[in-house]
Amino acid sequence: MNRVYVCSCFAVTEKQVKAHAEAGACTPRQIASACKAGTDCGSCVRRIQAILGRGTCPRRELVDQGMPALASEVTAMTETAEVTELREAA
Known part of the structure; x- marks a missing residue:
């Protein structure tokens, strides 16, 4: 199996980054x-x-479709979910 590592520090592959992106992650x-x-x-x-x-x-x-307000709502919901996940993991 040929793995292309994006992050050597945590052994994260390009495939994993793409999977997270497909799951909704849009920023580093x-x-x-x-x-x-x-x-x-x-x-x-x-x-x-x-x-x-x-x-x-x-x-x-x-945003491209001219709906920045809705994009902001989606961002807020995603960030809230991420904070909840981080708190639960701690």
């Missing part, structure tokens, strides 16, 4: 919340940005 910070990639040395953040830039993001699509 959201990827970091999901799998820690980009939170140690930071050398992978640009690569994560490049991967995210190639994919689709529901929030980006809403």
